[in-house]
Amino acid sequence: MLKLFYITNNPDIAAAAQSAGVDRIFVDMEYMGKEERQPNMDTVKNHHTVEDVSKLRGVLDKSELLVRVNPIHKDSKKEIDDVINAGADVIMLPMWKSAEEIKQFISFVDKRVKTLPLLETEDARLCLDEVLEIDGIDEMHIGLNDLHLNQGKKFLFELLTDGTVEEIANKIRKRNIPFGFGGVGRVSKDDLLPAENILAEHYRLNSSMVILSRSFCNTSNTTDINEIKRLFAEGVKENKEFEKMLENQSESYFEEKHKQTTDIIKQIVSEK
Numbered sequence: 612m613l614k615l616f617y618i619t620n621n622p623d624i625a626a627a628a629q630s631a632g633v634d635r636i637f638v639d640m641e642y643m644g645k646e647e648r649q650p651n652m653d654t655v656k657n658h659h660t661v662e663d664v665s666k667l668r669g670v671l672d673k674s675e676l677l678v679r680v681n682p683i684h685k686d687s688k689k690e691i692d693d694v695i696n697a698g699a700d701v702i703m704l705p706m707w708k709s710a711e712e713i714k715q716f717i718s719f720v721d722k723r724v725k726t727l728p729l730l731e732t733e734d735a736r737l738c739l740d741e742v743l744e745i746d747g748i749d750e751m752h753i754g755l756n757d758l759h760l761n762q763g764k765k766f767l768f769e770l771l772t773d774g775t776v777e778e779i780a781n782k783i784r785k786r787n788i789p790f791g792f793g794g795v796g797r798v799s800k801d802d803l804l805p806a807e808n809i810l811a812e813h814y815r816l817n818s819s820m821v822i823l824s825r826s827f828c829n830t831s832n833t834t835d836i837n838e839i840k841r842l843f844a845e846g847v848k849e850n851k852e853f854e855k856m857l858e859n860q861s862e863s864y865f866e867e868k869h870k871q872t873t874d875i876i877k878q879i880v881s882e883k
Contacts, residue, residue, distance in 0.1 A: 612854055613791070613813055614820040615847065616677060617827070620663035622670045623836050628828075629674040631843035632851070636674050637822065638664050640694070641705050643681040661693045668698030675700040679729070682706040683715055691719045701725040703752065708734035710741040717747035725749040731757035736779060743786045751783050752820065753792035765883045767793065768804055771812050772873040780816045791820030796827045797846045798853045803879055807853060808872040814857045815865040 614634040619625050625636045642658045664678055678699040680690050691702060702724055704716045713728055720726050726747060730736065731754030742748070753776060755767040762775070770776050776792055783790045791813070798806045813821060825831075828842045 612851060613810075613818065615850075616820065616822040618822065619830070620659040620667065621830070622666050624830055624839060625667050625674075626670045627836065627840045627843050629671055630840065631847040633674055633823065633843070633847065634820075635677045635701065636667055636671060637677045637679065638667060638699075639679045640664075640690075641679045641681050643684065661697050664694050664697035664699055677701040677703060677727070679703040679705055683712045687715070688719045691716075695720070695723050699724055701727050701750075703727040703729050705729045705754070706732060706757070708732050708738075710738055710745060713742050713745055713748070717745065720747075722747070727752060729754045730779060731755075731761070733758070733761050736775070739779065739782055743782060743788070748788055750820070751788055751790045752822075753779055753790065755793040766876065766880050768809070768872075768876050769880060772869075772876050776812075777816065780818070784817055789819040791818050791822075792816075794822040794824035795850075796824045798849050800826075802826075804872070804875055806850065808868060808875065810850070810853060811857060811865060811868040812872060814854075814860075815869060 615632070616635045616637045617628045617633045618637040618639050619628070620638055628636060638659045640659050640661070664676065667676055676699050678694045678701070680687070680694060680702060682705055694702060702720055704713075704727070707713055707716070707728055716728065717726055727750045728742070728748060729752050730739065735742070736758070755770050755776075758775070759767040759770055762770075764770065780790060780792070793809065795809045796802055796806045798810070800806065823846075827846055828839060830839055833839060
């Protein structure tokens, strides 16, 4: 089963997600350079804080607490120390572009929590072989949003069909490092690119983790915590049931599903 991440700094929503079986609650402290990279885009731009990490630590006893810090900067060591002291279990480093930055990150963490570099630039993709020789990388995530922008693509999931994700995934898998990519919504929804197709790609590529998208449980549409609990419980249950079906499928099933996914993505791109 894929590890499920959900981004929130709200303790009540975090508790609801944990109760439904979400494996990691994701506090997003990254803000440096994000507006410049994603201007006028309907993307989530959080500015969570160390205080949010402490608040969520107080309600989580099953789910791990993942924190995305800022890219390496002059105060990175203090920022990382602060989030570890506040209770983080895993730290994600975004927008790295060199092996040297990964070495700095691992040194700053100093084996106190798990490390999770977020590969989301062409520079990172090009130096990946060197990076994977470094000890201390516990997991890796492929960030499709910034990476597709960096490559000048129109749609983030194009990277599933042009060989980019496959190339990266094959390299990471050879080092026995758990990895994931992108986000996913709920199955049984009438989305342009259905969650079923995205989940099939995770299984085809032997991914281990995925971020639940904003649409999975859009908490900006309701403040009723009981409704939020219901949406999480139903959504996680349905997605996991679909995953159980995927576990028993043949290689030919995934080949056919990948072809279908490619056709859907080509259609989406042609209409942009």
